[in-house]
Amino acid sequence: xxxxxxxxxxxxxxxxxxxxxxxxxxxxxxxxxxxxxxxxxxxxxxxxxxxxxxxxxxxxxxxxxxxxxxxxxxxxxxxxxxxxxxxxxxxxxxxxxxxxxxxxxxxxxxxxxxxxxxxxxxxxxxxxxxxxxxxxxxxxxxxxxxxxxxxxxxxxxxxxxxxxxxxxxxxxxxxxxxxxxxxxxxxxxxxxxxxxxxxxxxxxxxxxxxxxxxxxxxxxx
Amino acid sequence: xxxxxxxxxxxxxxxxxxxxxxxxxxxxxxxxxxxxxxxxxxxxxxxxxxxxxxxxxxxxxxxxxxxxxxxxxxxxxxxxxxxxxxxxxxxxxxxxxxxxxxxxxxxxxxxxxxxxxxxxxxxxxxxxxxxxxxxxxxxxxxxxxxxxxxxxxxxxxxxxxxxxxxxxxxxxxxxxxxxxxxxxxxxxxxxxxxxxxxxxxxxxxxxxxxxxxxxxxxxxxxxxxxxxxxxxxxxxxxxxxxxxxxxxxxxxxxxxxxxxxxxxxxxxxxxxxxxxxxxxxxxxxxxxxxxxxxxxxxxxxxxxxxxxxxxxxxxxxxxxxx
Numbered sequence: 001x002x003x004x005x006x007x008x009x010x011x012x013x014x015x016x017x018x019x020x021x022x023x024x025x026x027x028x029x030x031x032x033x034x035x036x037x038x039x040x041x042x043x044x045x046x047x048x049x050x051x052x053x054x055x056x057x058x059x060x061x062x063x064x065x066x067x068x069x070x071x072x073x074x075x076x077x078x079x080x081x082x083x084x085x086x087x088x089x090x091x092x093x094x095x096x097x098x099x100x101x102x103x104x105x106x107x108x109x110x111x112x113x114x115x116x117x118x119x120x121x122x123x124x125x126x127x128x129x130x131x132x133x134x135x136x137x138x139x140x141x142x143x144x145x146x147x148x149x150x151x152x153x154x155x156x157x158x159x160x161x162x163x164x165x166x167x168x169x170x171x172x173x174x175x176x177x178x179x180x181x182x183x184x185x186x187x188x189x190x191x192x193x194x195x196x197x198x199x200x201x202x203x204x205x206x207x208x209x210x211x212x213x214x215x216x217x218x219x220x221x
Numbered sequence: 222x223x224x225x226x227x228x229x230x231x232x233x234x235x236x237x238x239x240x241x242x243x244x245x246x247x248x249x250x251x252x253x254x255x256x257x258x259x260x261x262x263x264x265x266x267x268x269x270x271x272x273x274x275x276x277x278x279x280x281x282x283x284x285x286x287x288x289x290x291x292x293x294x295x296x297x298x299x300x301x302x303x304x305x306x307x308x309x310x311x312x313x314x315x316x317x318x319x320x321x322x323x324x325x326x327x328x329x330x331x332x333x334x335x336x337x338x339x340x341x342x343x344x345x346x347x348x349x350x351x352x353x354x355x356x357x358x359x360x361x362x363x364x365x366x367x368x369x370x371x372x373x374x375x376x377x378x379x380x381x382x383x384x385x386x387x388x389x390x391x392x393x394x395x396x397x398x399x400x401x402x403x404x405x406x407x408x409x410x411x412x413x414x415x416x417x418x419x420x421x422x423x424x425x426x427x428x429x430x431x432x433x434x435x436x437x438x439x440x441x442x443x444x445x446x447x448x449x450x451x452x453x454x455x456x457x458x459x460x461x462x463x464x465x466x467x468x469x470x471x472x473x474x475x476x477x478x479x480x481x482x483x484x485x486x487x488x489x490x491x492x493x494x495x496x497x498x499x500x501x502x503x504x505x506x507x508x509x510x511x512x513x514x515x516x517x518x519x520x521x522x523x524x525x526x527x528x529x530x531x532x533x534x535x536x537x538x539x540x541x542x543x
Contacts, residue, residue: 054300
């Protein structure tokens with residue numbers, strides 16, 4: 001846990017204030033908001049210009065799945081980043097990244113259910129029930145819904161900070177389900193290079209929390 | 222160009238309605254060639270037409286061709302599964318053209334045969350008359366294409382090596398050279414890639430020993446210089462860049478069966494009623510035709526070749542022997 005003032009390790013770190021003035025924060029958040037929309041805009045552009053390749057549906061579904069996972073990793077990285085740098089303001093970006101995770105997960109689900117299966121509900125239900133990798137992916141998506149629904153300040157107040165936090169720990173379960181979903185998707189072809197990368201990142205982000213939790217418990221005893 | 226208007230080799234069960242469009246197919250090649258020649262005459266300096274001509278693979282029209290619209294050359298050659306060059310669909314097109322050397326090339330034919338021997342690729346090319354055959358291709362991943370292959374029945378080769386009474390199955394082995402195939406670095410499969418057919422499947426007139434597509438030599442990523450095409454089975458059964466054909470008594474394990482026995486069986490016949498554990502096989506998407514918002518099309522039993530091959534599996538439980 002390196003404090004922000006450790007200028008010897010990385011001099012530029014020292015220049016980032018732990019508390020960011022409101023206008024600067026708004027600019028950072030605005031830039032990240034636009035950046036998070038780029039993958040979606042790219043797909044729309046590729047579709048409009050007929051550049052989605054030989055199998056457009058597969059391309060769109062997989063791209064949206066990958067970006068859901070990327071945004072989930074970014075969301076989970078916010079708190080460890082704060083611990084490592086002391087930047088308190090990054091935590092205020094977490095909700096936006098969380099909601100973008102939900103946004104891409106929703107598009108991913110709609111691409112499968114709506115575009116690939118043309119909203120053929122019996123086929124969709126059958127897929128979810130019959131195929132473990134889809135069951136797990138769908139479960140992860142369903143669990144995201146209460147988190148997105150309780151993301152407003154009013155909902156935090158209504159639930160109370162403690163309950164809200166307890167509920168939002170579901171994201172750890174979601175992260176594990178997402179990895180299992182991706183892993184099983186690739187399992188048939190023993191092609192684990194990419195799932196491994198994401199599993200390591202998620203493992204690291206959850207591991208940091210676990211270590212911190214264990215340490216806190218020890219020092220409390 | 223030997224453009225024999227041939228129908229004597231066509232089996233009797235081909236509908237007359239299929240004959241005429243094949244003529245259209247023929248004329249189209251003629252037109253294309255004329256157009257290409259004209260283009261070359263205009264665009265290229267004298268004498269430089271040779272490389273393009275060297276890729277041509279003259280063939281007569283063969284039986285069993287579908288009248289469906291062939292998938293564009295670009296898609297067939299750029300959207301490819303050939304894990305020896307990487308697991309992404311565009312990896313083979315990226316690496317195989319530069320890295321795979323298709324000459325010299327030999328194919329060893331061995332095992333339960335009276336005349337085992339090694340064929341040079343040039344000799345294999347001339348073993349029997351080449352035919353144009355437009356087949357549907359159904360990938361186990363639920364996409365499909367229509368490919369105008371060039372080749373001759375594998376049976377032509379099999380007859381010449383004279384299988385013994387013990388030969389019940391045929392095993393095909395793909396080249397596995399780490400210097401030419403960067404994909405071999407990852408243990409996706411227990412290399413080399415092997416595939417297998419029952420002898421009667423291998424002898425079936427639909428089973429094609431294939432050297433080209435779209436009237437030209439196979440692009441490297443599509444399994445050059447020689448592969449098989451078994452159109453009623455999922456694409457992975459059609460082994461590419463073959464270096465060995467072995468006749469055996471016991472049913473061989475194919476690579477995918479070895480790596481995921483619950484997902485891939487020995488037969489792997491296209492079967493819309495037998496789902497893959499991770500997706501339905503009832504429908505498919507045709508490359509280049511089924512866009513973002515078009516419906517999936519139904520998959521046909523034996524990929525539409527039931528009339529020709531269903532009898533091979535009479536009495537077999539195809540849910541069990543998948």
